[in-house]
Amino acid sequence: MPEEQGAEAYLGITGISKHFAGVQALKEAQFSCRKGETHVLIGENGAGKSTLVKIICGVVPRDEGEIRLAGQQIEIRDALDAQKQGIAAVFQELSLIQDLSVAENIFLGNEPVNRFGRIHYRRLYSKAADFLRSLELDLHPRFLVRDLTLCEKQLVEIAKAVYKKPDILILDEATSALGEREVEWLFRLIKKLKEQDKAVIFISHRMDELHQVADRATIFRDARYIMTFRWGDLKDDEIVEHISGKKSTQQEILKPIGVEGDYALEVEGASKGRVLRNISFRLRRGEILGVAGLSGHGQTELLHSLFGDSPLDAGIIKVNGRPITVYNERQALKNGIVLLPEDRKTDGLILSHSVAMNITLMALEKMQRLGVLVRKLERKNIENAVRNLQIKVSDTALAANSLSGGNQQKVVFAKALLADAKIILMSDPTRGIDIGTKNEIYHLMSGLTRDGYSILFYTTELTELLTLCNRVLVMYEGQIASELSGSEVTEKNIIAQSIGIGGAA
Amino acid sequence: MKSSEEIRIFARRNRDIIIAYCVLTVVMSLFASFQADFFTRYGPQSIFNQVITLCIASLGQTLIILTAGIDLSVGTLIIFTNCVAATIMRPVMDLFGGSLVAGSIVTCIIVLALGGLCGLFNGCVVVYGRLQPIIVTLATGSIFSGLARYVRPSPGGDVPAQFGRFFTGRVLEYIPMSALILLFSLLLIWIPYRNRKYGQALYAVGGNENAAFLSGIKINAVKLLAYAIAGMCAAICGILLTAQTRSGDPTAANNFTNNSIAAAVLGGASLAGGKGSYIGSIAGAMILSLLVGLLIFWGISSYYQNLMQGVILILALSVNFFSTIIRERQNRRNVLKGNIN
Numbered sequence: 001m002p003e004e005q006g007a008e009a010y011l012g013i014t015g016i017s018k019h020f021a022g023v024q025a026l027k028e029a030q031f032s033c034r035k036g037e038t039h040v041l042i043g044e045n046g047a048g049k050s051t052l053v054k055i056i057c058g059v060v061p062r063d064e065g066e067i068r069l070a071g072q073q074i075e076i077r078d079a080l081d082a083q084k085q086g087i088a089a090v091f092q093e094l095s096l097i098q099d100l101s102v103a104e105n106i107f108l109g110n111e112p113v114n115r116f117g118r119i120h121y122r123r124l125y126s127k128a129a130d131f132l133r134s135l136e137l138d139l140h141p142r143f144l145v146r147d148l149t150l151c152e153k154q155l156v157e158i159a160k161a162v163y164k165k166p167d168i169l170i171l172d173e174a175t176s177a178l179g180e181r182e183v184e185w186l187f188r189l190i191k192k193l194k195e196q197d198k199a200v201i202f203i204s205h206r207m208d209e210l211h212q213v214a215d216r217a218t219i220f221r222d223a224r225y226i227m228t229f230r231w232g233d234l235k236d237d238e239i240v241e242h243i244s245g246k247k248s249t250q251q252e253i254l255k256p257i258g259v260e261g262d263y264a265l266e267v268e269g270a271s272k273g274r275v276l277r278n279i280s281f282r283l284r285r286g287e288i289l290g291v292a293g294l295s296g297h298g299q300t301e302l303l304h305s306l307f308g309d310s311p312l313d314a315g316i317i318k319v320n321g322r323p324i325t326v327y328n329e330r331q332a333l334k335n336g337i338v339l340l341p342e343d344r345k346t347d348g349l350i351l352s353h354s355v356a357m358n359i360t361l362m363a364l365e366k367m368q369r370l371g372v373l374v375r376k377l378e379r380k381n382i383e384n385a386v387r388n389l390q391i392k393v394s395d396t397a398l399a400a401n402s403l404s405g406g407n408q409q410k411v412v413f414a415k416a417l418l419a420d421a422k423i424i425l426m427s428d429p430t431r432g433i434d435i436g437t438k439n440e441i442y443h444l445m446s447g448l449t450r451d452g453y454s455i456l457f458y459t460t461e462l463t464e465l466l467t468l469c470n471r472v473l474v475m476y477e478g479q480i481a482s483e484l485s486g487s488e489v490t491e492k493n494i495i496a497q498s499i500g501i502g503g504a505a
Numbered sequence: 506m507k508s509s510e511e512i513r514i515f516a517r518r519n520r521d522i523i524i525a526y527c528v529l530t531v532v533m534s535l536f537a538s539f540q541a542d543f544f545t546r547y548g549p550q551s552i553f554n555q556v557i558t559l560c561i562a563s564l565g566q567t568l569i570i571l572t573a574g575i576d577l578s579v580g581t582l583i584i585f586t587n588c589v590a591a592t593i594m595r596p597v598m599d600l601f602g603g604s605l606v607a608g609s610i611v612t613c614i615i616v617l618a619l620g621g622l623c624g625l626f627n628g629c630v631v632v633y634g635r636l637q638p639i640i641v642t643l644a645t646g647s648i649f650s651g652l653a654r655y656v657r658p659s660p661g662g663d664v665p666a667q668f669g670r671f672f673t674g675r676v677l678e679y680i681p682m683s684a685l686i687l688l689f690s691l692l693l694i695w696i697p698y699r700n701r702k703y704g705q706a707l708y709a710v711g712g713n714e715n716a717a718f719l720s721g722i723k724i725n726a727v728k729l730l731a732y733a734i735a736g737m738c739a740a741i742c743g744i745l746l747t748a749q750t751r752s753g754d755p756t757a758a759n760n761f762t763n764n765s766i767a768a769a770v771l772g773g774a775s776l777a778g779g780k781g782s783y784i785g786s787i788a789g790a791m792i793l794s795l796l797v798g799l800l801i802f803w804g805i806s807s808y809y810q811n812l813m814q815g816v817i818l819i820l821a822l823s824v825n826f827f828s829t830i831i832r833e834r835q836n837r838r839n840v841l842k843g844n845i846n
Contacts, residue, residue, distance in 0.1 A: 059719060080721030095716035097709045099780040101518070108709055109720040111702055118700045142514045 009068075010035045010199055011056070011087075011168055016065030018051055025051040028065070029225045031218055033168070038190055038200045038213045040231070043220035043243055044434035046404035049203050050092060052220070053172050056201075057089045058082040080109070086167035090157050090174045092432075096145045103128030103141035106160045135159055135189065150177045150343075151295065158186065162193075169193060170201040175209055176432045179295035179460075187213055205434050206461065207236060221245050244436040253442055255470040256449035258287025263321065264454035265337070265423050267306070270315030275301045277478045279315070283423070283456055286449045290469030290489075291458035293498040298478040299458045300342060303425040306456070307339035308332040319423065333362070338421035340412055342428040342458075344405075348412040351401035355393050356382045358400050358411050363418040385414035389444065406437030413444065424448070425456045430464065442468060462491050476500045521773025525788035528771075532795045539802040546679050553683035554673050554749065556794040558583075558742050559764055560687055563772075563786040564695060565624075565738030566765035568731045573711040573778025574631065574638030578646035579739050580762035582623055584755060585653040586743025590616045591662025591753030598665075609668055617740045623649060624736015628729040646762070653755040660754040664747055672748030683745075687787070690741070694734065695783040703730055712779025764793050767818050793818075 009032035018026040026048045033039040041049040054060040056067070058076035067074055069085055076082050082089075096105050103125050104111075111119045112127065128141035137155055145153060154177040161169060175183050190200050190213055202213055210217070214231035219242045226242055234242075265283040270276055276298050283289045291299050305312045308326040317324055324335045332338070341347035349358050359382050360367060367377045382396050389410045393403060400411060409429060416424060426445075430438045445455060445468060459465060465472050471485040474497035481497045484490075516523065536552070537543040562579055569576040590612055597615070598608030623645070630641045674682050698704045706727045709717035718724055742761070747753065766776075771789030774781025796817055800810045 057719075078721065079719050083721055091719065093715070095713065095719045097712035097716055097779060099712050099775075100705075100708055104705065108705070108717075109702075109722050111705055113702065117702070118697070119702065119705060121700075140510070140514065142511060142518075144514075144518055147517070 009033065010070055012068040013052070013056070014066055014068075016052065016055060016067075017063045018055065018060065019063055020051075024223050026055070026062075027223045029220065029223070031225065032228070033199045033201060033216075035167070035199050036194050036197045037215040038194060038202055040202045040204070040210050040214040040217045041220065042203075042205075042210070042217055042239065043226075044404070044436050045406045045432075047220040047243075047434075048223045049220055050172055051223075053089060053091070053170050053201070053203070056082070056168075056170065057087060057091075059091075083164055083166075086165075087170070088161040088164040088166035088168075089170035090154075090161045090172060092172045094153055094157060096153055096157060096160075098146040099144060101142050101144055102132075102139055102148075102156050105145055105156055106131070106141075106163050108160070110164070131163060132159060135162065136185065149296075151179055151182060154178055155182060155185075158189075162189070166198065168199045168201065170203075172203045173205070173432055174202075175204055175206065181294070183209065205432065205438070207239075207435070208461075208463065219243055240435055243434070253446050253467055255468060256286055256288050256446055257470040258284030258449070258454065260284065264319065265306075265456070266316075266318040266321070268316040268318075270302070270305065270312050270317070272301065272305055272310070272313045275478050276305065276312070279478075279480055281473055281480065281483065283454050285454050286452060287470070288445060288449060288455045288457050288468050290465040290472035291456060291475065292462070292465055292472050292494050293475035293481075295460060297475045297498070299475050300427055301478075302475070303339060303427045303456065303458055304341075306332070306425055307337060309339070333419055333421060336421045337423045337425065338362070338416045338419045339425045340416050340427060340429050342431060344408055344412050344431075348415075349400045349408060352399055354397045355386075355391070355400055355403065355411055356396035359385050359396070359414045359418065362415050363420065366418075366420070381418060385418065389414050390440065406433045406440075409433055409437070409441070413441075417448075422452060423454050423456070425458075427458050428460055429457075430459065430461065438464075462494055465489065465494065466491065474498050519773075522782060522785040522788065525772050525785050525792070529788045529792050529795075532792050532799065535799055536795050536802075539799065546675065549679075549684065550673075550675055550681040552795070552798075553681040553687065555798060556791045557683035557687055558745050558749070559761065559768060559790040559794050560787050561690055561738050561742045561745065562761045563765040563768035563790045564690060564783050565735035565742075567769045567772075567774055567781050567783055567786045568707065568735045568738075569638065570766070570769050570774045570776060571707050571711045571778060571781050572638075572728050572731050573714070573776075574642075574728075575766065575776065576627070576642045576735055577639060577762055578623075578627060578642040578649055579735075579742075579765055580759050581646045581650040581653065582620065582736065582739040583742045583746060583759065583761050584757055585623070585649040585656070586616050586620050586740040587746045587750075587757075588653040588657040588662070588753035588755050589619060590744055590747040591664055591751075592657055594665070594668070594747075595663040605665055605667055609665075609671075613744055616744055617737050620740020620743065621733045621737040624739065625729060625733040627736065628732025631732065632725045632728050650755070653753075657753045657755045660752060660756060662747075662751075662753040664751040666751070669748045669751045672745055686741075686745070690738075691783065691787075694738070698734065699783070703727055707731055708779050710778075765790070768793055770822065771818070 012032040014030045016026055016029045029048060029052060031052060043049050051060065055062045058078045058081050067076060074085060076085060097108065106128055107124055112123045114120050125141050132139050132141060137159060139152060139155065145156060148156065154174065158174055175186060178186065193200055204210060216228060216230050218228040219226040221243060262285045263282045264285045268280045270279040279302060293299055304310050306317065306326065308328045308331055311327050317326055319335045326332045345351060360378055364373065367373055367381065386393065386396060391410045391414065392407050400408060430441055449455065457469065466489060469489060471483060472489050472494060473483050474481045474494055476498060481500065484493055540548060542548050562583065566576055566579055593615065594608065594612045597612045598605060601607040627642055627645050630636060631638050672682055676682055676685060706717065706722045709720065709722055710724050710727050714724060768789035769781055769786045770776065771792060772781065772785025774786065796814060797810060800813055805813060
């Protein structure tokens with residue numbers, strides 16, 4: 001459904017190509033957006049969206065092609081240039097300075113100075129306070145960024161971009177670290193910007209978010225432009241088809257319900273400070289037990305505690321009916337518990353190491369004879385993992401950070417599976433991953449349960465719980481507000497319980 | 506008016522500096538109780554003469570550490586500039602018809618420029634050669650040492666006594682010249698630099714180079730300027746050393762490299778970059794210098810002085826380390842509490 005070429009395109013990009021060390025990141029791509037619209041870019045990880053954004057922002061030079069702004073052909077040589085042209089972006093990787101304050105970060109490179117070139121700190125802080133208030137953000141401008149939560153840091157990042165008063169605001173997966181309340185806040189902000197006739201370019205992998213904000217959309221696949229369409233003209237599964245490039249063969253995933261009465265993991269009265277309060281549940285063998293709730297209500301802490309990352313104050317943990325103590329990660333692994341951390345880039349992977357080294361990291365003991373690593377054994381395990389999980393990598397000797405997000409997450413999966421732990425704690429395993437890979441991961445998870453694995457599954461995406469879980473624990477203020485099962489597992493129930501207004505479920 | 510929250514945030518942000526000054530107070534009190542003339546006009550004079558060189562050296566080191574680098578060439582650059590100053594002073598004076606004042610000023614200017622150039626050279630190799638600062642300065646440190654020996658094959662030089670007295674003496678009977686130099690280095694170098702865009706950018710570049718780049722900061726320029734100023738600081742240090750010893754000694758062993766790094770870290774600088782300050786480094790430098798004085802008072806053999814210094818440094822840093830752990834725990838608790846309430 002090729003879209004009518006709007007004459008009033010504000011930003012127009014044609015014939016853009018870009019190589020990175022022999023990899024074609026963009027090939028003759030085109031894109032255009034208008035003032036007063038939210039234009040979403042969709043495509044799998046590695047389809048070229050982020051590269052396009054970086055070219056628009058002058059961070060990455062293009063090989064060929066042209067950029068037009070308001071009809072004029074322009075050159076964007078660096079970030080400062082883009083800023084002058086009225087383009088500001090929130091990039092995927094956080095770009096804040098940890099040891100500077102919120103205000104200093106917002107004004108970085110734009111500090112108010114007096115006649116003598118001295119930075120006017122008092123004005124900087126009062127302007128920042130006013131600005132944050134005008135955005136309805138409850139952040140103290142003097143706080144060090146280091147002391148903020150990931151979510152707050154992301155808010156600062158957004159504020160920093162908005163402060164530049166751009167005509168075009170680019171948000172590259174800006175919502176992945178935000179909780180639901182903050183996402184709502186961002187959408188209100190986007191609406192306000194639209195009313196001011198600004199253009200917003202929005203990248204996200206969450207369909208529900210796209211439904212809320214998108215006016216038009218452009219799909220990229222394999223570094224190529226596929227199409228631009230008005231949101232609403234295509235049905236969800238049609239979009240998925242265009243993104244993945246194949247007819248969607250989505251089989252319904254059977255919710256693994258596990259074996260009644262056979263519990264892989266039992267937790268009784270788990271407590272930890274004010275964060276976790278008297279938590280009890282039982283995970284059946286072969287089940288995917290969902291953990292829900294608004295972010296910050298103890299879900300990640302629960303998973304990390306069970307893995308021994310930050311031990312519990314009180315409570316009993318039983319594996320296969322046998323009580324165990326978990327004071328550190330090694331004990332957890334020995335007892336067959338493994339964690340897939342939510343932050344794959346810092347906790348899940350050693351990005352600068354090769355894919356192969358990452359995969360075997362947790363299972364090196366298995367691969368040695370008389371204390372010496374057996375390369376052949378390593379290679380066999382690595383090849384198996386790459387094949388089983390369909391990790392798209394040309395050579396496992398490549399560094400992990402050369403992979404796309406989805407493939408990186410598969411490497412984390414491979415690593416955890418090699419650890420021979422049958423209980424897998426998953427913390428938001430699909431964060432920032434494209435729809436195609438997400439589906440693969442769902443099938444992988446359901447396959448694992450058939451092989452006798454049991455999964456405790458925390459995710460920030462409700463739809464995933466609805467797809468995969470027969471039982472869901474909803475957490476509120478560090479407690480389990482309710483345990484939903486079977487037909488009770490609905491979006492409405494989960495939301496009601498997670499904001500503390502659900503009646504008896 | 507500052508709210509209590511702002512004071513709390515201030516304390517939090519400057520925690521390392523506050524700790525450093527607390528330690529300094531303790532060391533200073535010990536020093537006062539052992540040094541007989543502490544409360545006379547000679548007391549401050551001798552203290553500031555002891556600490557001034559390391560303070561200035563650590564100013565330069567702090568700038569480099571803030572860029573996430575490290576400068577291993579400070580020590581030999583100080584020796585190099587010291588040798589040059591001691592060697593050219595008399596000929597320069599003769600050039601100005603034997604005028605002590607004109608000769609000294611011109612000598613100082615030449616040496617400062619030389620130091621700045623050497624620093625800039627460090628910076629150029631780091632920035633354009635894309636090499637690790639630790640390796641670059643290790644190499645250039647060797648070069649500076651060789652140049653020092655070329656300029657002054659043997660210890661010596663001709664430095665007028667007045668030159669030495671000027672820099673180590675007192676002004677208006679009570680104020681030590683060294684204290685004034687420290688004050689000027691703060692007022693004329695650090696504060697103007699820190700409060701300008703280049704100073705702010707220094708923290709950004711060291712804290713997250715990619716983020717600084719995305720914010721449109723000219724990373725290369727920021728780094729080059731930092732290295733050049735660091736070189737000039739080493740030159741100031743060389744001039745002060747010339748005044749104190751009234752000679753140039755290419756074979757002198759000094760601890761400026763190690764101690765300036767230690768001083769910066771004691772003052773709260775992070776070797777990972779983006780964190781630290783001259784205010785803190787001054788405290789660090791004073792602590793280290795005064796400790797040596799204390800050890801001498803206590804009659805500890807010079808063989809053990811280094812050992813003691815090392816032990817004390819580790820103790821001081823572990824105080825920092827443990828308080829960081831405790832604070833992070835508290836923080837996490839606060840953050841979680843904040844989210845729940």
